[in-house]
Amino acid sequence: ITVDKLKGCAPFTNILAIDKNSGTADWIFDRGLKSRRGLSTSQTFTGSGLYTAHVNYMSAEGCATVYTAIPTFTVYEKPVAKFSVPSIVSIAEPQVQIENQTSSMNDHYYNWSILNTQYSVLNPTVNFTKPGKYEIRLEVTSFAGCTDTLTKSIEVKGAYNVWIPSSFTPNFDGVNDIFIPVFSPYGVDTKHYEFTIFNRWGSLLFNTSNINAGWDGTYKGEPVIEAVYVFTLKFKDSDGVVYDKIGHVTLLR
DSSP states (O other): OEESOSEEESSEEEEEEOSOSSSEEEEEESTTOOOEESSEEEEEEOSOEEEOEEEEEEOTTSOEEEEEOSSOEEEEOOOOOOEEOOSEEETTSOEEEOEEOOSSGGGEEEEEEETTEEEOSSSOEEEOOSOEEEEEEEEEEETTSOEEEEEEEEEEEOOOOEEOOSEEOOSSSSSSOOBOOEEOSSSEEEEEEEEEEEOTTOOEEEEEOOTTOOBOSEETTEEOOSEEEEEEEEEEETTSOEEEEEEEEEEOO
């Protein structure tokens, strides 16, 4: 009996043949595998372990013999890569702990590919620096050299946060001279933004669609009086949710 190879990772396919070109041969494999007929055969072993092949051969003249292949075939278990990671996280909490759930974890080598960086630890911790969709790929290699891979996606969403001062002092001293909402770096759609200032009688004093522009306490170039003014703030976050805020600010001279 000649064989293609003696060992491999499940599913392991082997080609077996006898050194005869006539007669018939019935191949019998242990561990419940189906018998096959032919002077040569191909057999796939899906479970790990040791396998033995037996052949019942009958020549064209009707003479029979039984032969057992030596040595046995060794089939190594293929690892199954598995890990858990949130499908969505916020940029406000960008650190993600990936939980490796591969079975028999101490029997394998691990290679993670995340953000163009390779990790070989069991459970990597990753910090995402900006919103977007990212792939996390795990390649598991057993000590016998069998491999499996798994890829999952994670979406990092922008999370807006805004701070609006309650007062400002536009006295041109370079400190707190401008009244402007302060947003976190991510999470706001800057194309949908409007900031407006009114006096107590509802007259419009200031309006802008520039998220980086604030009110300097003037109207038509002239300083307004010290008083309480009304503001409205409309904006959209990166997920498309629209916010409409209204409040008061105290101008101090």
